[in-house]
Amino acid sequence: MLVTVVNSLVIGANPPAPLSVSSISPANGSTGFIGGPITITFNKNPNGTSGSAIYVNGVTTTNAYSSESNATILSTAYLAPNTTYTFKVNKVALASLQTDGETTATCGTAMTDVSGVCQSTFTTAYLKIYSVGPAAGSTNVVGTDGTTGWNVVPNITFGTTKVLTAGQYTCSSSYYNGTSWVTDSTPGAFTNTSNAIYSLPSMIFHKSYDESHLTTYTCSVPKSIGLSTCDAGTTDTGTLCQWTFTTAP
Template sequence: MIRLLMIILLLLPAQALAAGGSVNWWDKSATTTLPDAGKVSVYDGSALKTITGSNLKANVIDAIKAPSSQVIGIQPAPTAGAYERKFEVKDKDGSIKMYINASGTVVIAGQLVLGSTPVPLAVSSVSPANGATAQSIIAYPTVTFNKGVDLSISTMYILGNSTAPVVGDTPAAWKIPATLAYGTTYTLKVVKNSITQTDGETTSSCGTTMTDVSGVCQSTFTTATLGISSVNPAAGATSVAGTDGAAFTTVPSTTFSTHALLAAGAGSFTCSSSYYNGSSWINDTTPGDYTSSDNLTYTLDSMIYHKSYDASHLTTYTCDIVKSIGLTSCAAGTSDTGSTCRWTFTTAL
């Protein structure tokens, strides 16, 4: 095979193969030009074939110089892309050992992965999965290919969204860091036929994870609606224990049904108290800053516990979650005020 490669390279004149900055593999002291009367014998595993120098040059060299209808010079139309292979040499197992692209650059397989064949582009996986429902709004849509690619907003996008894709953990994984809405169906598109493959391959597919629609890989997913799974202390709870004037033993919190995006200090989650100090009622509004480690459960980190004065003067806490964060309904014991989901609890004597 190595001998065949060397012979082929000897036949390719510099003016036909030269590309800016490329190594002149054929310009070595040990090489000679194959004369027209010379012959090349190739054993393809089943028969010995002999090709004369003149025929080889006519069938190969001329085919490389310009688009040709010759069988040995099959190539795509000039507009098909800069990385279309115009000529290639394969071994008996079908692995490409050398190819020449449309610009005339010689690429040796060993310069990529020794003995490898440039693989057709394919989508390996997509997340969320095609047809998935109840998806988190913070799970960025991601497409993983079977090899590294270079994408842009024109080749990978969410329909109706202008967020450009960015490379993920590897050059083969790309995600779209878009701000998504609750309860919405999105269509993710990958224009596979417009993705340049720098390893010389020209074909592509959507694999089995996306649907091919006229050369565009498509998948859809629907985000979850936002609800409240639970609140703590529970709505309507009484005799909630704690130390008067100190931080809450169990800090008031709310857990959502899916990822919620609350900004600290923005007032999306507040609690206030009304307590009796022995002479008058005091209204203490303590919005606090809420924290979360998973975007599901949010806690207030600056709440002060006020115990109930007596059975006739119970300290009541009122907590509100603003519906404008995307809540479509109130649940888990909370009441709908129109603008918030609200619940109350009282502290122990």
């Protein structure tokens, strides 16, 4: 291509491309979102974003986010189960963030332009277990015997929000004390983070007596809280989602 410079004006050079939405996750119209980062990727770095430019609405307030290269990753705030959310990007506000001389922005093909606002929708899944810790079926879990000192404090994370009441998430242990088997079914109260992550910081760690006398922890949540399936390696007993793990000697 012939490029001629006349009084600092470049003639024949390709103009900068408008800022455009390349992709969005969850995708527009998707269903069954079980949690995780909400991301929007642009064709170039928008050089920052503002709260009026990118947001998710529904039953939650505006989410915080951070910019990483050409992608903007919104906070992994936990969303309500089986709920439709609208993801919006203010096209005019985004256009003003460009520093390469371009002053327009487009929604691309990933989102729909609704009166100058790029929009897409997604629907969250029904309540699911996202993870449990220690993982279901774990062996040689370590900690400090007879104390609350766990390397991994017993916990459960749901993909969407769920408010539990006392006793709905519980663990108990069966350990050998040298002469007999003992059951410890007093996990203590759970802690709650974002109505999605529940931990048992007061649960006592009991190491296994030896390889022939392994301490087994059994944890569970009732399916009646809204669980139709038992995920993350947990077992469906009919009424409970249940999992076990054993500790190291």
